[in-house]
Amino acid sequence: MSVLIAGAGIGGLTLALTCHQTGIPFRIFEQVEKIEPLGVGINLQPHAVRELFELGLEKELDAFGVRTTNVTYFSKLGGKIWNEPRGKDAGYHWPQYSVHRGKLQTMLHDALMKRTHDNIVETGCAFSSFEEDKAGVSISLQARDGKLLEKVTGDVLIGCDGIHSSVRHQLFPNEGPPVWGGAILWRGTTTTEPFLDGATMAMAGHEFQKFVTYPISKVDRQTGKALINWIAELKFDADKVWSKEDWNRQGVLEDFLPAFENWHFDWLDVPKLIVDHNAVYEFPMVDRDPLDQWTFGRVTLLGDAAHAMYPIGSNGATQGIVDARILVRQLLATGLNSEALASYENERRPITSKIVLANRGNGPDQIMEIVEQKCAGKFDDIHQVISQSQLEERASKYKHLTGFDVETLNAQPSIIPSDQIIN
């Protein structure tokens, strides 16, 4: 028998790699026919990077990721509000990375294929439904043409099937679509010269209009250019009708460029970065309400399926990776059974629910809104607007909440003990 994994995204692949690393039998099913490098930029916090390093993927991450040095907040007029070092520069034993989401997914997929020497990810197989009894769980899968495939049985089923999770839908059939709070994100990439030190994540604006940008490739030695990820965000009345969320919907410049046309800063020309884009996608910023329960007997949820959150504070992929590692630790401790799933949930649900809610309140980005309200983004000396201690307090509060403070992470033993690693 084995662990059945629905979804080969960031969380599902990390779970599969960790099962392989510790000798737990598993099968993994993915709805798409071919895993392709979709999406744009995401950041991986040191607590997720540690897990990927402990999976032996440091060299692979370094091959395409950028080690993030700083996160810097600016007002809508480009004045610096707050800067904090990140990753090793902040004292963590592990770096933070800015990466292309699709490249991360393909890297995890390739590593799994290489390590298992097999076509282990069963693609073109969408999870459709499950049935459970005392002996195990059996799932129905559907091919791309809608044809039902043979049923598969296992000990436990883990729904890693993202924000539109079908596993979650079977557990909560009346839940409805993800929740939209009124913000639209236009997510793009541009190949251009890097800004600031070439490895900083920069955010400018306030709650109702924000621009976030960071490089997701190393600088090309010949051209001097890097791939720069950016997100232009505008907040509307949440009653406004907007298109349903789809990671791959093309964005239209006229819908958001006019709002940013005067954002020429001495450290970045925002309109130019937008106009020179390679690709733009439009995505309503959605999440899901925290659940009171993830685990029902032999079935549980992981990653976005369990706790889809706003992409604020760089926690989406990060929390999914940590979920996967903690779940395997519990499977090793208790066996492939409902007790293991319940202890995993006990550890992960409270903290991830808090992050979902903190992100609805803007997470660490709230500092920009405070400055906007106090001085409409105009200041000569930021400390006349907000004190250094208030700035520090805001930043450290979110880190504590997410389990992301330096001392805690550096002092924590590995999630997967080394004597459990067999591959």
Ligand SMILES: Cc1cc2nc3c(=O)[nH]c(=O)nc-3n(C[C@H](O)[C@H](O)[C@H](O)COP(=O)(O)OP(=O)(O)OC[C@H]3O[C@@H](n4cnc5c(N)ncnc54)[C@H](O)[C@@H]3O)c2cc1C
């Ligand atoms: C195409 C795509 C592009 C994205 N782009 C971005 C981005 O640019 N920025 C950002 O912040 N986040 C992006 N995300 C979301 C981000 O990957 C997640 O928030 C985060 O990595 C958590 O990972 P996850 O494994 O829980 O979910 P995901 O990485 O979303 O993975 C879920 C996986 O499950 C598969 N799946 C769905 N339904 C089924 C089913 N019924 N049966 C089998 N498989 C199923 C999906 O195809 C996908 O591969 C994107 C997600 C996707 C799917």
